Amino acid sequence: MRVPEIQSYRFGQIxxxxxxxxxxVIILPDRVIGNWxxxxxxxxxxxxxxxxxxxxAPAGAPSGIRPQVLIVGQGAYGRMRVTPETRQVLQTxxxxxxxxxxxxxxQTYNHLRExxxxxxxLHLTC
Numbered sequence: 302m303r304v305p306e307i308q309s310y311r312f313g314q315i316x317x318x319x320x321x322x323x324x325x326v327i328i329l330p331d332r333v334i335g336n337w338x339x340x341x342x343x344x345x346x347x348x349x350x351x352x353x354x355x356x357x358a359p360a361g362a363p364s365g366i367r368p369q370v371l372i373v374g375q376g377a378y379g380r381m382r383v384t385p386e387t388r389q390v391l392q393t394x395x396x397x398x399x400x401x402x403x404x405x406x407x408q409t410y411n412h413l414r415e416x417x418x419x420x421x422x423l424h425l426t427c
Contacts (some may be wrong), residue, residue, distance in 0.1 A: 304414045305333050310407040312377045313426050327352055328410065328421040330366045337422070345373060345383045345422070347390040353420045354394050366418065371396050372410045374403030374423035381424040 305328050308316040315322050317333050327334040329352065339349040347354065353371055371391060375381040379402040391398050399409055403423055410421045 304330060304419075306414065307407045307411050307421075310404055310423075310425075315407070315423060315425055323425070325424050326421075328423070329353070330368060330418050330420065343376075343381045343424075343427070345381060345387050347384075347387050350387065350390070350422060353422065354390060354396070367394070368396060368420035369418045370413060370420070371398055372406050372413070372419060372421040373398065373400040374406035374421065374425075375400055376403055376424040376427045378402065378427055380427045 325337040
């Protein structure tokens with residue numbers, strides 16, 4: 302299985318495996334979900350991560366692979382917050398959380414992607 306790779310990120314745009322995305326994305330160990338929408342623009346709730354916490358959730362072909370680590374890109378200026386409820390759900394699921402501004406999150410993701418089972422939820426703007 303080829304793990305997706307982030308080639309570049311700048312405010313409002315990310316390139317993953319040669320495909321340019323201009324909307325927020327989720328990267329799973331075996332696929333990318335583009336045009337990711339959240340319940341609230343600058344907050345991350347458990348329901349926003351159904352594809353990560355419950356890999357059989359219906360949003361494309363289910364991968365059935367639960368990540369060990371979730372890297373959250375909180376936006377270029379770190380404005381998207383991870384709610385306490387989301388932190389609790391991830392902890393209960395045994396998924397380590399790393400939340401960083403998106404540029405740093407992209408670097409962390411690329412560093413860990415070959416070492417561990419990693420997913421990323423990336424807010425591309427503010």
